């Protein structure tokens with residue numbers, strides 16, 4: 001594939017361990033685990049479920065390549081679970097779109113809210129430095145009916 005830019009190519013929409021391995025092989029500097037907000041396909045796994053699959057099958061991936069994730073991140077705890085597994089950062093889409101109904105004030109509030117939640121939740125978890133969070137901070141449970149619970 002011809003590279004049309006000198007900027008780094010970050011591949012978005014990866015949903016499997018195989019996809020991550022191909023991205024690593026091709027030399028991508030980073031990937032975004034994303035089901036595009038689950039708008040395309042009902043029942044598609046969330047980026048958190050995909051992250052758990054990668055963590056189970058190929059945890060080294062989180063050190064080989066920068067992993068970002070989005071889709072359904074709504075609360076500070078959602079962000080912390082993804083960061084705990086090794087994501088470098090998480091993204092939010094629709095919350096800002098909906099907040100825009102209230103204009104700049106709404107979007108500002110939508111930015112401040114998760115920031116405060118992440119700080120508060122991290123403190124409650126005993127995480128002083130967010131860079132030091134790791135999978136041991138979450139008790140991962142595979143429920144027979146509800147999928148992964150964290």
Ligand SMILES: Cc1cc2nc3c(=O)[nH]c(=O)nc-3n(C[C@H](O)[C@H](O)[C@H](O)COP(=O)(O)O)c2cc1C
Nearest residue numbers: 012034035036037070071072073091092093094095
């Ligand atoms: C109206 C709308 C249009 C979108 N269009 C695209 C798109 O063209 N390409 C893409 O990669 N993702 C697209 N997305 C997905 C977002 O980039 C992002 O992955 C998603 O909104 C994150 O999930 P969340 O909305 O649950 O936070 C779109 C999302 C929305 C809500």
